Amino acid sequence: MAHLRGMSQDFLKGIRMRRRLVAALILSLSGLFPATLSGATNIETGTSAAEATLKVCVDQRTQKPLDGDIELMLVMDNSKSLQTNDSEGKRFNQVRTMLKSVHDRISKSKKPRDIRFSFITFANRATVQIPLTAARVLTSENIDAIAKQVEVAAPGNQENTDYVAAMEAAIAQMRGAPARNCRVIVWFTDGAYWPSTGAAGNSVSGGTLRERVCAPGGFSDQLRQLNVNIFPLYIEPRDPPSKDDPTASRDVMAHLTGDQDAFAEAPYRAGDPCGALPSHVGEVLAAADVNQLGQFFKDLVNIFEGGVAIACPTKNGTVESKLLPAGRYISEISIVKYDISGRELTPRDLVASQPSGETASLDKFFQGNDGRYAATDAARELTQGWRIEGSGVEHCLRAFKREGLAVQVARTGANAAELTPVGASASWLEGEDLVSDENDTAIPVVRLGPKASCSPVVAGFATDPTSLSGAFDQLSGKARGVICVDPTGSEVFSDGVALDVSRKGEPLIACDGITLRRTGADEFISSDRKEKSTECVVDFRGSGATFVGLTSNFVNLLTAQESNLCNFDSAKSVVAANNRNGEVRISVTAVIAKNRETKCGLPNKSVNFRFADANGTSKIGTIPFSIELNLQPEPDRPAALIATILTVLMLLAAALAILRRMTIQAAALLAPAKMCSVRFGVQAARRPDGRVTISVENRMLRDVQIDMERVNRAVLDGSESKLVVRDLTDELVIKREVPPLRMMLREPWAWVDDTRTYFVHPKGRRAPASRNLVAPFREAVIALDDGRVKGADNERAISVWVIKQKGSPEGDQISIEELLKENCQAIIDELLEELESKDGGESGAATGLPTNTPPELEPPQDQESRSLPLPPDW
Amino acid sequence: MAAKPARPNRVEIGLLGVLVLFGAATLRGPLAFGGKYVDLAIGVLVIFGGVLIYGQFRIGVSRARRTRGFREWSGVLTSHRLMQLFLIASLAVSTWHIYEACLKIFSKVFE
Numbered sequence: 010m011a012h013l014r015g016m017s018q019d020f021l022k023g024i025r026m027r028r029r030l031v032a033a034l035i036l037s038l039s040g041l042f043p044a045t046l047s048g049a050t051n052i053e054t055g056t057s058a059a060e061a062t063l064k065v066c067v068d069q070r071t072q073k074p075l076d077g078d079i080e081l082m083l084v085m086d087n088s089k090s091l092q093t094n095d096s097e098g099k100r101f102n103q104v105r106t107m108l109k110s111v112h113d114r115i116s117k118s119k120k121p122r123d124i125r126f127s128f129i130t131f132a133n134r135a136t137v138q139i140p141l142t143a144a145r146v147l148t149s150e151n152i153d154a155i156a157k158q159v160e161v162a163a164p165g166n167q168e169n170t171d172y173v174a175a176m177e178a179a180i181a182q183m184r185g186a187p188a189r190n191c192r193v194i195v196w197f198t199d200g201a202y203w204p205s206t207g208a209a210g211n212s213v214s215g216g217t218l219r220e221r222v223c224a225p226g227g228f229s230d231q232l233r234q235l236n237v238n239i240f241p242l243y244i245e246p247r248d249p250p251s252k253d254d255p256t257a258s259r260d261v262m263a264h265l266t267g268d269q270d271a272f273a274e275a276p277y278r279a280g281d282p283c284g285a286l287p288s289h290v291g292e293v294l295a296a297a298d299v300n301q302l303g304q305f306f307k308d309l310v311n312i313f314e315g316g317v318a319i320a321c322p323t324k325n326g327t328v329e330s331k332l333l334p335a336g337r338y339i340s341e342i343s344i345v346k347y348d349i350s351g352r353e354l355t356p357r358d359l360v361a362s363q364p365s366g367e368t369a370s371l372d373k374f375f376q377g378n379d380g381r382y383a384a385t386d387a388a389r390e391l392t393q394g395w396r397i398e399g400s401g402v403e404h405c406l407r408a409f410k411r412e413g414l415a416v417q418v419a420r421t422g423a424n425a426a427e428l429t430p431v432g433a434s435a436s437w438l439e440g441e442d443l444v445s446d447e448n449d450t451a452i453p454v455v456r457l458g459p460k461a462s463c464s465p466v467v468a469g470f471a472t473d474p475t476s477l478s479g480a481f482d483q484l485s486g487k488a489r490g491v492i493c494v495d496p497t498g499s500e501v502f503s504d505g506v507a508l509d510v511s512r513k514g515e516p517l518i519a520c521d522g523i524t525l526r527r528t529g530a531d532e533f534i535s536s537d538r539k540e541k542s543t544e545c546v547v548d549f550r551g552s553g554a555t556f557v558g559l560t561s562n563f564v565n566l567l568t569a570q571e572s573n574l575c576n577f578d579s580a581k582s583v584v585a586a587n588n589r590n591g592e593v594r595i596s597v598t599a600v601i602a603k604n605r606e607t608k609c610g611l612p613n614k615s616v617n618f619r620f621a622d623a624n625g626t627s628k629i630g631t632i633p634f635s636i637e638l639n640l641q642p643e644p645d646r647p648a649a650l651i652a653t654i655l656t657v658l659m660l661l662a663a664a665l666a667i668l669r670r671m672t673i674q675a676a677a678l679l680a681p682a683k684m685c686s687v688r689f690g691v692q693a694a695r696r697p698d699g700r701v702t703i704s705v706e707n708r709m710l711r712d713v714q715i716d717m718e719r720v721n722r723a724v725l726d727g728s729e730s731k732l733v734v735r736d737l738t739d740e741l742v743i744k745r746e747v748p749p750l751r752m753m754l755r756e757p758w759a760w761v762d763d764t765r766t767y768f769v770h771p772k773g774r775r776a777p778a779s780r781n782l783v784a785p786f787r788e789a790v791i792a793l794d795d796g797r798v799k800g801a802d803n804e805r806a807i808s809v810w811v812i813k814q815k816g817s818p819e820g821d822q823i824s825i826e827e828l829l830k831e832n833c834q835a836i837i838d839e840l841l842e843e844l845e846s847k848d849g850g851e852s853g854a855a856t857g858l859p860t861n862t863p864p865e866l867e868p869p870q871d872q873e874s875r876s877l878p879l880p881p882d883w
Numbered sequence: 884m885a886a887k888p889a890r891p892n893r894v895e896i897g898l899l900g901v902l903v904l905f906g907a908a909t910l911r912g913p914l915a916f917g918g919k920y921v922d923l924a925i926g927v928l929v930i931f932g933g934v935l936i937y938g939q940f941r942i943g944v945s946r947a948r949r950t951r952g953f954r955e956w957s958g959v960l961t962s963h964r965l966m967q968l969f970l971i972a973s974l975a976v977s978t979w980h981i982y983e984a985c986l987k988i989f990s991k992v993f994e
Contacts, residue, residue, distance in 0.1 A: 646986065648985075649982065649988070652989060656981050656985065657981055661930070665934075667934050668938050672941060674938075674942055674945075675941040675944070679949065787949065
């Protein structure tokens with residue numbers, strides 16, 4: 010155990026030391042360039058880069074960028090240790106911030122893409138919370154709800170930490186992603202591999218985890234086959250348990266990512282079979298504290314946006330970046346503090362050191378806030394080979410390429426041409442040597458044409474006058490080029506900085522194309538029914554050409570079938586061009602025809618415009634145009650509400666019918682065959698002293714005796730809902746009430762259906778408590794007023810029915826007698842009081858008792874002994 | 884020896900509680916994609932399941948009262964009231980499920 014603990018400490022120490030995110034940038038995430046920095050050839054030395062570089066959103070086989078949507082999968086640890094390491098749940102706020110940042114940044118990029126969020130939790134097993142097939146497309150409206158879902162689904166309340174289960178689930182989900190989509194797994198954990206079966210055997214080498222991850226065909230290979238990038242985010246446990254197996258976990262994290270200098274080892278040496286690390290598709294990010302996790306999330310956004318690590322992480326309190334390209338090629342830098350202590354550095358805290366030895370505050374060249382700082386005009390003074398220096402706690406600094414650079418090729422002679430910076434960013438190229446012949450290796454090296462590249466080999470048209478002349482003849486329309494800008498011995502923008510290229514006399518098309526795109530499970534046909542495309546700027550300024558007009562209108566842009574497929578109303582849809590002083594903005598606005606599910610993809614269309622070149626010749630310019638729509642029909646909410654109400658009412662009616670049937674069943678009276686009864690004729694009078702004298706068939710109450718022959722003379726019949734008891738002189742009907750709704754929700758009851766004034770025993774629980782019986786009942790004593798006795802002043806005739814369930818242990822005869830003796834006095838006393846209160850006791854019969862459910866019933870009483878006032882109509 | 888009076892059936896109470904929890908847990912928001920028939924099925928299941936379990940509970944109580952008696956929980960929260968709460972909750976949950984399904988089923992028609 011001690012050696013395990015020792016390795017655990019080494020592991021944690023290693024993680025703390027090494028937090029580098031060499032991530033290449035993924036301008037492909039914002040749709041501009043592939044992020045392939047691998048195998049870069051140094052322009053001047055021609056040697057291969059020693060360090061394998063991170064490839065994100067790149068097809069591992071063809072090295073082409075994956076320009077589809079971004080599949081962002083969060084694989085979240087749900088083990089109990091999080092309650093210790095993040096008791097306040099800060100990680101959830103950080104997830105929310107990350108989602109918001111990623112969405113905000115990517116949606117504002119030049120080529121926005123959907124961010125499809127899927128979500129898996131794991132502990133002793135993996136649970137797919139949001140499957141990739143039903144991934145939530147991040148929108149500004151649903152981010153909070155998604156973050157809440159993460160919080161609810163991963164509270165950190167389960168045992169074990171099974172990485173194998175987590176990876177199996179994540180890879181299985183990723184297999185369902187469209188081939189052109191960029192796939193990123195953010196794997197969050199705060200512990201080490203410890204499945205429910207234990208991690209024995211993994212502490213040195215081999216073992217289940219290593220085999221499943223690192224062996225041929227294992228998770229590492231599968232990730233690369235699927236072009237998945239993975240970023241393990243690790244929170245150091247405050248109190249690492251000795252059972253953890255950090256060695257295997259460390260090995261597989263390095264192997265999954267291909268991070269060769271992970272854990273402060275260069276190269277990292279993993280145990281078998283994880284020894285040889287595969288291609289670099291991710292970075293291990295280790296947080297000493299949960300607060301640090303938020304910093305990593307923040308930096309992930311910079312990675313997605315194409316930030317290239319230039320000093321990450323800074324170490325030993327010193328900041329010293331790589332040698333950097335000239336300042337004109339860097340549009341922004343990001344500074345993220347990784348350490349939880351100290352203050353986050355800003356450009357004011359750092360200096361820019363020029364190759365000449367001159368230094369100046371970085372604040373002079375880059376300004377901004379919240380960790381992102383844009384280049385100022387002064388950044389042009391920074392020459393290639395400059396670097397950022399300073400001191401502070403651990404940080405990660407990244408640089409972003411400049412976008413929007415454009416040049417114009419102008420013929421200067423029969424076989425000569427020259428490059429001129431044009432467009433909105435022309436000032437950034439002023440004074441730059443853009444002439445590069447075939448053998449020129451001095452930075453910057455400029456190459457033009459569709460094959461222009463800096464990596465893995467410099468290719469394309471050279472830019473010396475002769476080569477440019479050839480390029481002039483061959484380039485037309487939307488052309489491109491690159492400027493290779495990395496200084497010797499440093500690798501920052503190894504695939505160069507992109508150039509838009511135009512010919513003199515032709516306009517500059519400063520966009521990759523026009524895109525009309527809206528997709529996602531949460532995307533509905535918009536209420537205004539219009540879908541707007543991105544805008545393409547065609548710059549005629551300084552070209553000598555003039556804009557004539559669009560040749561495309563919507564009718565000839567798409568065929569009728571295509572319009573129908575995309576659910577467009579061609580007559581109302583338009584292609585618009587807005588010309589402002591030679592800067593023409595072209596866009597497409599499509600009007601949705603019907604509110605129906607709309608799925609269409611037309612990737613290879615084009616918008617054409619007519620212009621007159623410098624010689625007045627009419628020419629056609631072409632802008633690539635693509636459509637991708639995946640929209641759900643907008644629900645008709647009022648109709649849905651009405652339908653809901655009707656449906657619920659119908660279901661409710663059916664449910665109540667069921668409930669009523671069951672209530673009737675519950676309230677069923679005992680079968681007559683199971684009951685026995687007898688009627689007693691009683692004469693009762695109240696004496697002047699208030700006492701009541703009772704005579705039962707000319708006997709004192711205590712002397713009453715009956716025989717079973719008399720009991721058997723009473724006839725009982727009826728059904729489940731009615732019990733009829735009769736003898737030669739009287740008939741009593743007890744009905745099970747047909748229950749109204751509120752009765753169905755209460756306990757069932759039964760009703761004495763008789764017009765006489767009466768009282769019952771036992772009393773029911775609801776008003777009038779003295780007049781209903783809890784059904785089903787097993788016994789009852791019911792006293793009914795038969796009116797005054799002729800010739801007597803205050804003596805009344807009363808029928809007392811005693812009803813019993815057959816089969817009393819003491820015998821039916823005795824039980825009936827006892828029931829009568831126990832209750833007769835009290836019930837008659839109450840009956841007389843009631844009668845006396847009515848017209849001096851004149852009411853007699855016909856008190857108007859209802860035979861149906863009384864209209865006014867009070868709520869049930871908690872205590873049976875409590876009686877309620879009678880309703881006025883009683 | 885007289886049989887002890889029956890107590891509220893905890894299995895039925897638990898079942899209805901679980902049914903309500905299931906219904907609530909499967910709510911995904913009115914605009915969640917897909918699964919309109921799933922929503923409809925869950926809504927119907929919850930409303931009828933709730934009624935059936937509640938009705939069965941009442942029948943059980945009545946049967947107990949007829950035979951060996953029934954002893955209700957003491958205190959304010961009786962088993963009957965708890966079941967009533969669950970029944971109302973199941974009704975609310977199923978209504979919301981059906982609303983979600985209707986949102987997905989019904990679309991505005993415009994030309």
